[in-house]
Amino acid sequence: MVAPSRVPARSAAEARVVTSLLSRHGVLGGLDAVHSWLADAARGRWMETTRIPLDELAGWHRDEDTGYLWHETGRFFSVESVNVELGGGAVSRWCQPIINQPEIGILGILVREFDGVLHFLMQAKQEPGNPGGAVQLSPTVQATRSNYTGVHRGRPIPYLEHFRDPVSRAIVDIRQSEQGAWFYRKRNRNMVVEAGAEVEAAEGFCWLTLGQIAAVLEIPDLVNMDTRTVLACLPGGGAAFARAVPQHPVDGFAGALARSGDPTSPAVHTTDEVLSWITAARTRTELRVASRPLRQLPGWREADGAISHHSGRFFSVVGVQVRAEGREVGDWSQPMIEPAGPGIIAFVLKRIRGVLHVLVHARSEPGYADVVELAPTVQCAPGNYEVLPEEARPRYLDTVLSPAARVRFDTVLSEEGGRFLEARNRYLVVEADVEVADDDPEYRWLTLAQFDDLLRHSFYVNIQARTLVLCLRGLAARQ
């Protein structure tokens, strides 16, 4: 079989994604119907998460030598700890607990056309760490290898067969990293796969357009992290995006956004220059991460059945007991990471020659597979800086919180509820007049089209920036 050449194939996918992004009405109905379906799905679900001491977690034990927390099967994940040395950072050496989950899981969304418009099969799903134990809009499938090889002896996972190899008709199929501050080299396989017309939505599932998902992305804590990362990896739209989004008035925000998605628009830096800058950062940054015992970890203390930082900042490792109905296993306990406070994650935007550019930061985190990834302009938990040196304060934090910033997106979203307990971040997209030197070692201006290029590959764009890319594209659908 000879496929059409790659350029037209990609263009076709882009056009279909853009059509779905601009559709607020789908097979289910309008946005009202989406809200009704979510309310219905939440009804009758039940999940209770109770804090318990780490040493009372059923099925988990602590290694005598290292103090690491393991599941008795040896699968799922473990809580370990590392010594981190980061050359050039404001804090150049520290110790911390970290989650080790070496298995590559699947985050998969099925798509199907209804009336010529792509619809995404979303699941209403609870996770123990979701704020309020609430139902969130989740991918069709979220499965660790332990899940799908049956280690947990639970119910079979619906739709999993569409994401097993050999995969055909994938629109997205790429491994991406997750939080490098809390996970050691965790990678998940982000997938969007086309289903045939015979595939129906089971109970708890629903076909939504991308525009409908973009609309509910503005509701706090509703669209889960796994959905956000998978959808951010979709083809961004390219020329189709630029054509479909209204460019009038020429000096308006929507026009600048549309042109940002067009690969032929002028960019401050060529993509080759951006890649060279990433190469330089990955070469220059000396990151050393070495295991060290979790017992008596410098800077951390164990008390009340949890492991916390002496300062009370950053995060704690806590134990929870979970009781649930409506998911694979009804009752279990597990360790989780509980952040000390909410974070701020922001893109600073600027129109340069009429094209919207995003200011990205070359950031290093201990769990990254390849030293440095592109992060939002600001990504921090402001409370932490009370115990850190002044020079550690993020460069553009004041900019994004300033009244002078023109706010384009501002919603609190929560992170992976399977591993993190009530981890919430305020996601902000603002326009601001900041000046950055062309050869600044840490920051660069990128267009949306350049994000699109980078998101076809692993480990360039970090998980927080992926959420913001999705929010930014979603602004094109705002009415």
Add this chain to the structure above:
Amino acid sequence: MVAPSRVPARSAAEARVVTSLLSRHGVLGGLDAVHSWLADAARGRWMETTRIPLDELAGWHRDEDTGYLWHETGRFFSVESVNVELGGGAVSRWCQPIINQPEIGILGILVREFDGVLHFLMQAKQEPGNPGGAVQLSPTVQATRSNYTGVHRGRPIPYLEHFRDPVSRAIVDIRQSEQGAWFYRKRNRNMVVEAGAEVEAAEGFCWLTLGQIAAVLEIPDLVNMDTRTVLACLPGGGAAFARAVPQHPVDGFAGALARSGDPTSPAVHTTDEVLSWITAARTRTELRVASRPLRQLPGWREADGAISHHSGRFFSVVGVQVRAEGREVGDWSQPMIEPAGPGIIAFVLKRIRGVLHVLVHARSEPGYADVVELAPTVQCAPGNYEVLPEEARPRYLDTVLSPAARVRFDTVLSEEGGRFLEARNRYLVVEADVEVADDDPEYRWLTLAQFDDLLRHSFYVNIQARTLVLCLRGLAARQ
């Protein structure tokens, strides 16, 4: 400053690379002048490499516990050993010594235009492991971080300043892996950087066109490995390549080669399908590499001052004493890897709908940073298979050695002479009528344009395949 959009910028670089590829006459003269310059450069150079026992290496010591070989400075590299578990392989578990060189070195070539044609500043350089201690055509700069931070207390490295950050005017700037069978996660920064007209060739250096380098690539052991990997990362040519290479007769090899470089030509698989296949291979392959002591390493023995496999196959770790004139340090000793025999590294080509396709193999090696890279159709040392199970024999080895194969390139080239002692491989490019299923998990047909896309990023195309990509592009310049 606003750059032209990335697409035209890349096209301009492609056109300049193609013009240089098709130029066999440069500022030095024709090919005769190149040969004379190489002969002159070799004269008066002198390098003597003598085998000595590992425990007599000056400046190196063996760790008492692990048996690892370290340089007394803690820099350069160390010889360590690992236990490898590779799920799904014909051999699923083994131990081996491996070189650990965590520093990211620079492999850099300066370019400058003469009469509108790009010329590459090449160096005539000896390395202790080069066959016969011969001079090879080497990059402008080959420097480990230990080199350029002065740990070895040698002479300053000419032209190094052009490759230090911040780099501007880079045509290539990407980290790539090296031999994953012998190096643990070694990565070098491959760079091609434009120099101004004020930069002259010092003694031992020479400005050559890409066409001249392609011509001498057919001479055994002359173009060194570092030159090959850097030049393979150049923009392949795209539409400019397709336009410049004669496409008549339409059914001829040159025409099929030209169309292979054109991203609008029909390909068996779209690039997104190729990326999905790589994702699947990297997700499926379970590779576990763990340190273990080099003393009493299972399967290996220490005798006569060297460490060798019991079978006498694979490779040995040996010590050498080097005396040299004309390089940074005149006299040193070091450990090296000496392969048991020469290898065969081959691309199988096929014209599919008039477009030349290359059959690539998804290969895992213990030292790869990301589990799997794309390797040549065949990459092996045939002698090793005498001691391995029958199913380990490479699938297309018989194809490439068959008299029915139409040979397009066939030259013995040697590998990194700074770490490997007389490591030589027969590089073959053949056309053959092989059939491969579209969903074969291990093999895919790629066009040259698709290689071009992948080579902009790290760790997709392995070092052996990079040499063959360069050979294949060079065939377009053959007259």
